[in-house]
Amino acid sequence: DSGVTQTPKHLITATGQRVTLRCSPRSGDLSVYWYQQSLDQGLQFLIQYYNGEERAKGNILERFSAQQFPDLHSELNLSSLELGDSALYFCASSATGSLNTEAFFGQGTRLTVV
Amino acid sequence: KNEVEQSPQNLTAQEGEFITINCSYSVGISALHWLQQHPGGGIVSLFMLSSGKKKHGRLIATINIQEKHSSLHITASHPRDSAVYICAVPNTGNQFYFGTGTSLTVIP
Numbered sequence: 385d386s387g388v389t390q391t392p393k394h395l396i397t398a399t400g401q402r403v404t405l406r407c408s409p410r411s412g413d414l415s416v417y418w419y420q421q422s423l424d425q426g427l428q429f430l431i432q433y434y435n436g437e438e439r440a441k442g443n444i445l446e447r448f449s450a451q452q453f454p455d456l457h458s459e460l461n462l463s464s465l466e467l468g469d470s471a472l473y474f475c476a477s478s479a480t481g482s483l484n485t486e487a488f489f490g491q492g493t494r495l496t497v498v
Numbered sequence: 499k500n501e502v503e504q505s506p507q508n509l510t511a512q513e514g515e516f517i518t519i520n521c522s523y524s525v526g527i528s529a530l531h532w533l534q535q536h537p538g539g540g541i542v543s544l545f546m547l548s549s550g551k552k553k554h555g556r557l558i559a560t561i562n563i564q565e566k567h568s569s570l571h572i573t574a575s576h577p578r579d580s581a582v583y584i585c586a587v588p589n590t591g592n593q594f595y596f597g598t599g600t601s602l603t604v605i606p
Contacts, residue, residue, distance in 0.1 A: 386542065419594075427584065429593040440592040472539055483588030484529040484548070489541035 387411065388477050390490035398498055402463040405493045409456055409477030415439070416458040417478075417487065418450055422471035433458055434481035465497045501525050504585050504597035511604050517572040519600045521585030530568050532559050533584040535599070541584075544570070575604045 387410035397403055409416050418430040429442035433452035444450075447465075452458040462469060472494050478487045502523045511517050521530070532544040545552050545559040547568070552559050556575075561568040572579055585597040 417594075426598060427586075427594070427596045432592060442593050474541060476541075476543075481592070483531075483592055483594060484546075486546045487531065487543055489533070489543060491540040494539065 386488040386490065388475060388488050388490035390473075390475055390493050392493060393491065394494050394496075396496045396498060397465060399465055399467060401465050401497075402461065403465065403495065405460040405462070405473050405475075405495075407458045407460070407475030407477075407490055409458070409475075410488050413477035413479050413488070414456065415478045415481050416452055416456070417476045418444075418458070418460050419474040419476065420471050421474065421492075422468075427474075430460070432481075439481050462495070467497050470495055470497045500598070501589075501595040502585055502587055502597040504583075504600050506600060507598065508601045509603070511575050511602070513576060513604055513606050515575050515604075517575050517579075517602065517604075519570045519583050519585075519602070521568045521570070521597055523566050523568075523585075523587045523595070525587060525589055525595065527563075527566075527587045527589075529588060530561055531586040531588075531594070532568075532570050533586060535582040535584060537581070544583075572602075575602075577604045577606050580604050 389408040414435045430444040432440040450460045472492045474492045476487045476489045529548045534542045558571040582599040584599045586594040
């Protein structure tokens with residue numbers, strides 16, 4: 385158990401809908417990272433938050449947004465969903481704002497858009 | 499060109515064999531991560547290293563910063579080691595460059 389909790393584990397929704405994925409980092413970790421893993425593109429970095437502030441941004445679509453709350457949990461919001469958004473979404477946490485420290489991954493949320 | 503290259507892409511081994519997975523990268527880094535992804539999809543962080551060698555059970559990771567190369571070794575491989583192993587390096591933008599992964603199957 386990495387200590388990172390993601391909910392829900394599975395999500396099936398229709399095109400055009402909006403969903404929210406949730407991540408609770410390991411106790412004491414200040415950074416949360418979101419990744420998307422689709423079959424044809426592998427793991428891709430989406431966005432990082434550190435202590436409530438956006439720290440780094442990757443290939444995140446404008447239809448996607450995220451935030452980190454004062455209790456350090458984070459939510460990834462995906463809207464106007466398309467079939468191509470079907471993927472595994474992972475969050476990871478680390479103690480600092482840098483990836484030069486160990487990162488711990490959640491079990492992922494498998495999103496299926498039909 | 500990918501910033502992180504892994505080899506081999508696929509590997510099948512007999513139980514008990516010694517296994518090596520290689521990772522070469524082209525960017526300047528101060529740390530490298532090895533991750534394991536099981537068929538169920540979950541990702542586990544195996545190692546984060548910036549120099550030398552680390553060992554955890556039957557897993558050994560080495561890195562040569564000058565040569566921009568890292569290896570992950572599994573001694574006395576077991577079917578439960580079957581997974582995808584991913585090398586990841588952070589860039590200056592605090593993002594990971596991920597290797598494409600090595601899919602390992604260990605046959606009893």
